[in-house]
Amino acid sequence: MDDRVDEVDRRILYALAGDARGTSAPMIAEQVDVSPGTIRNRIDQLETAGIIRGYHADIDYERVEGRLTNLFVCTAPVADRERLANQALNLSGVVNVRQLTAGQRNLHVTVVGGGSRELTRIATQLSELGLTIEEERLVEQEVTQPYEPFGPNGDREFPSLNDFISLTGDAEIVELTASVGAPILGMTLEEAKRDGVLPDETLVVGIERGDDVVTPKGETRIQAGDIITLFSREPSSGETIAAFGGE
Secondary structure, eight states: OOOOOOHHHHHHHHHHHHHTTTOOHHHHHHHHTSOHHHHHHHHHHHHHTTSSOOOOOOOOGGGTTTOEEEEEEEEOOGGGHHHHHHHHHTSTTEEEEEEOSSSSSOEEEEEEESSHHHHHHHHHHHHHHTOEEEEEEEOOOOOOOOOGGGSOOTTOOOOSEEEEEEOSTTOEEEEEEOOTTOTTTTOBHHHHHHTTSSOTTEEEEEEEETTEEEOOOTTOBOOTTOEEEEEESSOOOHHHHHHTTOO
16 A cells, blocks of 8 residues: 655655755755654654665765676566565675566666676576576666655745545545745634634644644644644635645
């Protein structure tokens, strides 16, 4: 089952994919207009869910005593592919194993060796595991970049509307971020209902504020940067979204 992520999560993934070491929670928080505590909590949640699986150094092995990086394109029996992938990863010199959904060439094994003799040794061990080596090539350079759809769209400001889910009928769950200057800021939820800023059919069911999760009550006041979860029995109107500074 897929894990649901919102716009804040996507922007975190974009930033960390670009430069995990040089990007701090306050830097991301400034970009998305939430608190650093919220960003740290979200990173913890993404790690716990297994969406962020780790942080790895991008190493140029050729600059370390002229070591060679080699890609072995292998075929493994489909039923044994996962087992053989794990066994290959345990071989000395193997730094990455990628499984593909295919009958042929379905295992790509990246290895590092001090020379041709060491690469031959690894190739022999891969064959002894039961893998058929279809092709091998020296890797000259590998370049990665963040997944663009998770990043900012040009120079636009981070939107208040983060995510929504349609439920049975016309009901919706909407998650948004309260922006600076939003009409609802400083108002209690009771005042917002009384003055028509929040329609009667819309309920605030959750507030994430920095490191804290606030239980919404009548006297609760909305603050800039709050991540609000709304439940609406009818499709959310533009006026409701605008009350939190969204488009």
